[in-house]
Amino acid sequence: MTSPFNVTRIKRDFPIFQEEMRGGKRLVFLDSGATSQKPIQVMDAEREFYSKHNAAVHRGSYYLAELASEAYEGARARVAAFLAVSTSEIIFTKSATESLNLLAVSFERSAGALGIKPGDELVVSELEHHANLLPWQQLAKRTGAVLKWFEMNPDGSLDLTKIDQIITPKCKVVAITHLSNVLGSAPDIGPIIAAAHEVGAVFVLDGCQSVPHQPIDIAALDIDFLVFSGHKALGPTGVGVLWGKAHLLDQMEPFLYGGSMIETVTMTGATWADAPKKFEAGVPNMAQAVGLAAALEYLSEVGLPKIHSWEMELTAYALQGLKEIEGVTVVGPQGIDARGGVISFVIDGLHPHDVGQVMDQYGVAVRTGHHCAWPLIRKLGLTGTTRASFYLYNEMADIDIFLESVNGARDYFRNR
């Protein structure tokens, strides 16, 4: 290993790598695109909250409630610092999926410029995960708005040639992924963001596959909303983030109604607190927010630029190796430009499920199927792919075992 990136040390923080897989094999975890593993620091942060600070936030004036509020609001401040945005612009949700549904329903309920009327247009792309397609598709169905989308090129980029027909003055919302969770391709969002703002639409970035893996400059991107999931960023399950520009959050109606999001309540009506509380009804996922803050701190300490270049080294090595295996085709971008650490491939004549099953025998965890992006898979004329996705705890040796297992899968069925 020539890289200065100390993956051996990092790996020691993740207890799961001590577990034995089927047949006593060590774990080669290449499914971080689905969910990441957790360092001990994150587990400890959650346990510390439960053991020392646990009480309902915002609702008590006793000592423990002060500690809980401090821990929870401190977590919010740390997420805000990580993204370099204002603390009051950070909303804790349960997942990126909830963040996106929150946006769609809030727009549906809001009056004014953000409200959705019949004939308004909503724009997505063929790259989208179901979580960034279905909320908009169903919003269109409910409101009489029209769903439009950018088509995908075979290399996983978006076809921007018809951008003027796709983003028109009727457009209200453009929601696009920063990085495809299937192909690893990074669409050229710059012109799309500009076109959206040109017509007065808001731009929603699905950062699920980018925020945990590379530095993001929200101001430079000039986006309006960003979503990501904690569990893909070394954080706990059960927590996601929605970031939105303050003046937009101010105009938006709530998504969930309940305690702590109100200003006044009578039996017949209610008024709402300011953001972020307006969007956080009920006793929140306090321990998970605290755990996510610890995860982001861990990522910052290792350094996202370093993590990103390490992942790209792994990706380059894996791509090279896959291309040398006869019968294997990499799907999507072939090189390492405009992509992240996610690779999809197929093996001639084999179903991804069968490929994944043999690879599992080597201790290799990869995902197979449509990866919750069925329209993309159909567009490629496939029924599924096998996908490997990398993160900071993957070693070069993982890639060697990965390649060996791909070879093994091909041979297993070929020789029988």
Next chain:
Amino acid sequence: MTSPFNVTRIKRDFPIFQEEMRGGKRLVFLDSGATSQKPIQVMDAEREFYSKHNAAVHRGSYYLAELASEAYEGARARVAAFLAVSTSEIIFTKSATESLNLLAVSFERSAGALGIKPGDELVVSELEHHANLLPWQQLAKRTGAVLKWFEMNPDGSLDLTKIDQIITPKCKVVAITHLSNVLGSAPDIGPIIAAAHEVGAVFVLDGCQSVPHQPIDIAALDIDFLVFSGHKALGPTGVGVLWGKAHLLDQMEPFLYGGSMIETVTMTGATWADAPKKFEAGVPNMAQAVGLAAALEYLSEVGLPKIHSWEMELTAYALQGLKEIEGVTVVGPQGIDARGGVISFVIDGLHPHDVGQVMDQYGVAVRTGHHCAWPLIRKLGLTGTTRASFYLYNEMADIDIFLESVNGARDYFRNR
């Protein structure tokens, strides 16, 4: 302590009781109505999941994904067993608040008998927590349905004299709390459930304050939906439960759209998986579900009947003591019939905030204010109360300190 209930042993499982409060005082935690403390068994269950089983459920065919699915679906089975219902009728949400919002929005979107049309009637009560008022109030506003409610008597019971005017053939949904989180009163829901079914409405029970504290017989109650929060039942934050009758869940539209809740997806349309998956979009709160299962197991091992009678012993002792303090008025039910382990009180001439602040000085954690049930507080002609709520880890000695602190609060302001 004459009771056979071994509270000393139970308390040892909860690390937070080793913490020092302001001024070095020990913690007297009387705010379990807001959120409960967590036993080490729950923290260990979450950590074990992250350390040994963590992977995205339902989406991978590798070994670790099998373990994760087994853990998550195993948790569902254990929640179902706890409630004595079918496993496929258990939906994991992030909180009771989400469970209730899910119901309201799903009814809004559903066709057929469950769908909400202008003129339909929705029924709640003046006892409700904001989480079981606002989703229905706002649903009524959005759809043109009419919100009606049972009024509260001063003793915290519901006035059922006008039940025939309140629940009419236009009624679609009746949503009532099992136990008031402010007064501890248990409304007489039997006649309400019968009346709801008489007119073909569904009955939703808010079990936030009952499910963690006493045995519940869903079949005998003859209800249609039940919600509760994990964090009030020794479980992690970030997980709630919705139980619903299978044939009703079948007729309902989804709430959140995204991965894992679909059957097929194209750019222009989609069909849904069966319940419970239909209602669990995205990578779920796996660790929290596992933690909640461990919490319910803990409760079952101690035994809910025992927990309930212990809480009632504490309640009786506290009620008795409060009544002996001059200047203190218990609000709501005065005796121990038809109530749970929640007591609200006021002190003549003192604001609850000031009362709670002095009590905090004794290490006593109580909640003050409107307890997210503002209409109830207003109905009582108050601006707030001080509330003590008990759970299995409270000792008789806690009540002595509690009473001492109430005396202290009264005297602190009286003597200055």
Next chain:
Amino acid sequence: MELDSLYQEVILDHYKKPHHKGVPSGNFQVHHVNPNCGDEITLSLKIKDDTIQDLVWNGVGCSISQASASIMSDLVSGKSVPEAHIALAQFTELMQSKGTIKGDEDVLEDAIALAGVSKFPARVKCALLSWMAFKDAAIQNGARL
């Protein structure tokens, strides 16, 4: 290798040369999908004289789902509805057994080769896809299953 218990010879044979695969037709066609992986099956049949006839299926999927469809078609074709019912029930039980039972070869014939699937929970749905499609089609044809 544990894998060989999953991918038995007879399974791969059926996978490579599936039986009863063709162009489903007629009034009683069903279409089932496995939403986890996108596998699909279309299936048609006829029930005449209480006997399963003209069973034809088509679809895409992994070796397990394809082989299972082929084996199931062989097994139930020409059988009476009650016989098919017993086979279906035993096969479902076998799949859910997590490797604890072996299956009755007299009833299940080639389908006992799929016993190994039950040790791989994520694959059980692959094996059951065609059986559920068969059940659905038969019910639509008026069978009580």
Next chain:
Amino acid sequence: MELDSLYQEVILDHYKKPHHKGVPSGNFQVHHVNPNCGDEITLSLKIKDDTIQDLVWNGVGCSISQASASIMSDLVSGKSVPEAHIALAQFTELMQSKGTIKGDEDVLEDAIALAGVSKFPARVKCALLSWMAFKDAAIQNGARL
């Protein structure tokens, strides 16, 4: 006892006999609530010759919120808008200081007695409620605050 730093004598005096409490009236009335505890305040005032006049408030709340309203009313009544602006800024800073600063008595007068509140984060909003209502009313009267 730490509590005495919160409930200073002067605070309890203002609580028991609040100043400027009455019936708010006129065009510039504001109503603020603290949603956490349900405390409410109504406040009205007039700005004439760049001076705060006729400040009257009413409301329900804990000793801290009531005393703070009384102290604030004394402090800003008759002051020029710029002077009130400085007092408001310093008081807000004091409340957010978590006990690290004491406040300038020349500017804040009796309000420095509220310094102890800053060590009880849950009570800071109680102390600030009336000040925010004052700010809001003054802005509505055309003041730049």
